[in-house]
Amino acid sequence: MGTQRNGFTGESFVLSVDVGTTTVRCHVYDREATVRGSCTAKVVLLYPEPGFVEMDPEDLWKTFVTVVKGAVLDADIHIRQIKALGISTQRSTFTTWNRTTGVPFHNFISWQDLRSADLVRSWNSSCTMKVIHTSMKVLYFLSRQKRFLAASLVFFTTQHMTLRLLWALTHYKQLSQAVAENNCCLGTIDTWLLHKLTKGKLHVTDYSNASSTGLFDSYLMCWSGFLCCLVSLPLSIFPKVENTGHQFGLTDPSIFGVSIPIMSTMADQQAAMFGECCFDVGDVKITMGTGTFMDINTGNKPHTSVAGLYPLVGWKIGSEVVYLAEGNAASTGTAIKWAQELEMFSDVQETSAMAYSVPDSDGVCFVPSFSGLQAPLNDPKACASYMGLKPSSTKCHLVRAILESIAFRNKQLYDTMLRETRIPITRIRADGGVCSNNFVMQLTADLFGRKISRPDHYEMSCLGAAFVAGLQAGFWKTREELKRLHTVEQVFLPKEAAQAGVGPRAVNSEYVHTLQSWERALTRSMNWYSKP
Numbered sequence: 001m002g003t004q005r006n007g008f009t010g011e012s013f014v015l016s017v018d019v020g021t022t023t024v025r026c027h028v029y030d031r032e033a034t035v036r037g038s039c040t041a042k043v044v045l046l047y048p049e050p051g052f053v054e055m056d057p058e059d060l061w062k063t064f065v066t067v068v069k070g071a072v073l074d075a076d077i078h079i080r081q082i083k084a085l086g087i088s089t090q091r092s093t094f095t096t097w098n099r100t101t102g103v104p105f106h107n108f109i110s111w112q113d114l115r116s117a118d119l120v121r122s123w124n125s126s127c128t129m130k131v132i133h134t135s136m137k138v139l140y141f142l143s144r145q146k147r148f149l150a151a152s153l154v155f156f157t158t159q160h161m162t163l164r165l166l167w168a169l170t171h172y173k174q175l176s177q178a179v180a181e182n183n184c185c186l187g188t189i190d191t192w193l194l195h196k197l198t199k200g201k202l203h204v205t206d207y208s209n210a211s212s213t214g215l216f217d218s219y220l221m222c223w224s225g226f227l228c229c230l231v232s233l234p235l236s237i238f239p240k241v242e243n244t245g246h247q248f249g250l251t252d253p254s255i256f257g258v259s260i261p262i263m264s265t266m267a268d269q270q271a272a273m274f275g276e277c278c279f280d281v282g283d284v285k286i287t288m289g290t291g292t293f294m295d296i297n298t299g300n301k302p303h304t305s306v307a308g309l310y311p312l313v314g315w316k317i318g319s320e321v322v323y324l325a326e327g328n329a330a331s332t333g334t335a336i337k338w339a340q341e342l343e344m345f346s347d348v349q350e351t352s353a354m355a356y357s358v359p360d361s362d363g364v365c366f367v368p369s370f371s372g373l374q375a376p377l378n379d380p381k382a383c384a385s386y387m388g389l390k391p392s393s394t395k396c397h398l399v400r401a402i403l404e405s406i407a408f409r410n411k412q413l414y415d416t417m418l419r420e421t422r423i424p425i426t427r428i429r430a431d432g433g434v435c436s437n438n439f440v441m442q443l444t445a446d447l448f449g450r451k452i453s454r455p456d457h458y459e460m461s462c463l464g465a466a467f468v469a470g471l472q473a474g475f476w477k478t479r480e481e482l483k484r485l486h487t488v489e490q491v492f493l494p495k496e497a498a499q500a501g502v503g504p505r506a507v508n509s510e511y512v513h514t515l516q517s518w519e520r521a522l523t524r525s526m527n528w529y530s531k532p
Contacts, residue, residue, distance in 0.1 A: 013077060014475050015260070016086040016466035017064060018268065018459065019043070019189050021112070021290055024063050025459060026071035028082075029466045031475070033485040035457070037075025039067040046107060051114035054107035057095050060189070061196045065255060079256050084263040086469030088271035088461040089189040091212035092161050096168065096175055096237065097192070099183045102200050105175040108189065109164050116163040123163065124155045128230070147219060147304045157380070160214025161188075166231050179234050186237040188213065190265040197262060199252040206244045207321070208270040211313040216241075218302045218311050218323065244270075244315040245472040263469035268461040269293045270314045272431055273324060275464030276455065277486045279479050282426035284417070286410060286444075286452070287460070288434035291371075292329040294413045296421055297322060307416050308375030315468065325421055329409040330371035331384065332434055335402050338370070344395050352439040355400040360514065363388040365521035366401040368409060373526065376416040383528035387521040406434065407443035408518050414448055428452045431460040438492075445492040447511060456487040 013036065017026045021043065028037040041063045046054040072079050092111040097104040109115070123129060132151075140148035156163050165186070169176055178184040185203050187195065194202045210216040210223070215233070217224040223238050242248065244266050250259035266274070273285045273295050281299040286292065295314075296303075302311035303325035314322040336348060345351055365387045372380035386401065418425070428450055434440060435454050445452045457463070470476045476485075 011077075012081050012083040012475065013075070014084050014086065014466045014470040014473070015068065015071065015082045016088065016462045016469065017067060018088040018271070018462040018465065019060070019064070019090060019193075020268065020461070021090050021110075024060070024067050025462055026067040027459070027462050027466065028071050028075040028077065029463070029470070033463065033466070033482075037071045037073070037077070039070025039074055041067050041070075045110070049115075051117065053110035053113040055093070055110065056107055057097075057104045057192055060108065061193070064193060064196075068256065079260070080258050082260050083475050084469040084473035085251065085260045086264040086266070086465030086467075087190055087193060087262070088266050088268050088465035089193070089209065091209065091267045091269070092159060092188065092214065094161055094165065094186060094188050094213075095192060096172075096178075096184055096186050097195070098178060099185050099203075102195065104192075105178065105184070106168060106172050108192075109168060111159050113164060114158050116158050116167045119163040119167060120156045120158055123231075129155070132230075149304070149306055157214070162214050162227065162231060162233070165215075165233060169233070179237060182236055184234075184237045185239070187239055190267075191239045194248055194262065194265065197251045197255065198249045199254075202249055203239045204242050204248065205239045206242055206246070206265045206267075207313040207316040208244050208267040209265065210241045211311075212267045212270075216313075218313055221313075221321070243317060245317040245468045247472065261473060263472040264465050266315065266461075266465045266468060267312075269295060269326065270312065270324065271462075271464030271468075272460035273297070273314055273464065274467055275460035275462070276429040276431060277479070277483045278427070278429065279322075279483075280426055282423045284414075284425055284428045285460075286428065286430045286435075287432040288332050288406065288410075288430065288440070289432035290333045292332045292406070292409060292413070292432075292434075293326060294328070294410070294417065295324040295326045296417050296423060296425075298325050298421060298423060299323065303421055305375075305420055307420055308378045309416065309420055317468065317471070325417065327375040327413040327416055329368065329374055329406075329413065331368040332406050332409075333432075334370050335366070335368040335384070335405070336434065339399060339402055344399055349436075351399050351403060352437050354396045355403050355439040358394070358396045358400055361401040361404055362390065362393055362397040363517070364390075364393050364397050364401040365518045366398070366405045367518075367521050367525040368402070368405045369525055373522070376412060377522070377526065379526045381529040382522075382526045385521065385525045385528075387524065388517070400439075403437065403439050404443065404514065405518065406440050407447055408515060410444045411447040411515070425450065430454050431458050433458060441490075441492045442495075443511075445494045447515075449494045451491055451493050453488045453491045456489045 095108045136151040248262040283297045302323045309325040314324040369382040369384045373382040
C-alpha cells in the first residue's frame with residue numbers, strides 16, 4: 001500500500017530506537033519487519049579526565065528526537081502512522097536528576113567509565129567482602145543452594161553501576177543534598193528517555209535494564225536491598241521496574257506533533273536476543289560488536305554461575321519471565337579497530353581475505369585483553385599481547401592471529417556455557433558488526449562443531465525492541481509470526497563435522513595445537529598489571 005505525504009493512509013508501522021555505545025539508530029518497520037526508513041547519528045562521548053567516559057543527557061535527548069524525525073522523513077510517512085515505539089539502550093550507563101525540575105546533576109557516566117576503579121579495588125580487598133564471601137560459603141555448605149556459592153565468588157567491577165553510583169554520591173554535592181531532601185531520580189538511559197518523552201511523568205525502567213545494573217536481585221525480581229544497604233545507596237532514588245512489554249505511556253504531543261504509544265523498553269543484548277527470535281530454552285545468541293556478548297536462554301529460572309556467567313532477566317512480558325546467562329569478552333571490535341589504526345589494513349572488509357591468504361598464523365598468538373579477561377578466566381589484570389612473533393611474521397599472520405583470538409574466546413565462552421548450564425543447545429545465531437567477517441564466523445562454527453546462522457541485518461537490538469513493542473500493540477500477533485519474519489543471510493556449517501558426518505560436538509582437529517598455544521599465551525598475559 002502506498003503512502004502520501006499529506007494524505008494519511010491506513011498503513012501503520014512500528015518505530016524503534018537503539019541507543020548504542022557509538023551510535024543512536026532509528027528504524028521504521030512495516031508488518032514484514034522490513035526497514036522502511038532509517039536515521040543514524042553518532043553518540044558524542046566526553047572524556048573530562050583520564051578514565052572518565054561521559055555523555056551529555058540533553059545532547060543525547062536531542063539526538064534521540066532528531067533520529068526519530070529523520071527516520072520518519074526517510075520512510076516518507078506521517079508520524080501519525082506510527083502505532084508503537086520501542087527503545088533499546090546500552091546497559092548500566094546512568095545519570096541522576098532533580099525530581100522537581102528534571103535538570104540532571106551530572107552527565108551520563110558510561111559503562112566504560114573507570115572512575116570507580118580505586119573504589120572497586122578497595123571494596124574487593126576489604127574485610128567486609130571477605131566476611132561476606134566466607135558467610136556465603138557457610139550458607140552454601142549448609143543449604144547446598146548454588147546461589148550462595150555464586151555469591152561467595154562475586155566481586156565488584158567498574159562495568160556495573162554500583163560503585164560508579166557511590167562515587168557520584170560522594171563527589172557531587174548537589175546530588176547528595178537532593179537525596180537527603182528526597183528530590184533525586186536515578187536512571188539508566190531508558191529511564192531518562194521515558195522521563196523526557198512524557199515531560200517528567202515517568203520514572204521507570206524495565207526488568208531487562210534493571211537486571212543489567214548489578215544492583216538488581218534477579219532471584220527476588222527487585223532492587224537489592226542487601227547490596228544498597230552494604231554500600232549505602234538510597235533505595236528512594238531508584239526507578240519503578242515495569243514489564244519489558246508494557247504501555248509505558250504516550251509521548252508528549254509537543255515533541256513529535258502527535259502522541260506515540262511507548263510499548264517497550266529493553267537492554268540492548270536482551271533486545272538482540274529477542275530480535276534473533278531466541279525464544280526457546282537452549283537458544284544461543286552471539287553478538288560480536290565492540291565486545292562479544294554470548295547469551296543462552298535458560299527459561300524461567302536464573303542460572304547460578306561459578307565461572308562468571310551473569311544471570312540476567314531477558315524479558316518479562318505479561319506473567320512470563322525469561323532468564324539468560326551471559327558471558328562476555330570485552331575486546332572484540334576493539335582489537336580489530338586497534339589493528340586498523342596501526343595500518344595493518346585500510347578496510348575492515350579486507351581482514352577475512354588476509355586471514356585466508358595464509359595457511360595458518362605461523363605460530364603467532366594474539367591475546368585480546370585490552371580490558372582484562374572476562375569469564376571464565378575473570379582476570380582484570382591481564383594484558384593484550386602478541387606472542388610467537390618471528391622475522392617471517394607478516395601482516396596477514398598478525399591479522400589472522402587477531403581474528404583467531406576472537407573465535408577462540410567464543411569457544412571459551414561456549415564451552416563454559418555447556419559445562420555450567422548443562423542445557424542442550426538448540427540453535428546458535430550471530431549478530432553485530434564483526435559477524436560480517438566470514439573467517440571469524442567459519443572458524444567459530446568449526447570450533448563449536450555446530451552450525452551458526454547470520455541474519456540479513458546485523459542490527460538486532462533495534463529489531464528486538466520493535467518486536468516487543470509490536471506484539472504489545474497488536475501489530476504482530478504471535479511469536480510464531482515473528483519467527484517467520486526472521487531472515488537468515490548465511491549459515492556457516494562446521495567443516496570437519498560436515499565432512500565426517502559426525503555429531504555436533506566434533507571440534508576441528510586442525511586447530512587443536514593452535515588453540516593449545518593460544519591458551520598458553522593467555523596464561524602468560526594474566527596478572528600482568530599486578531604490583532611487584
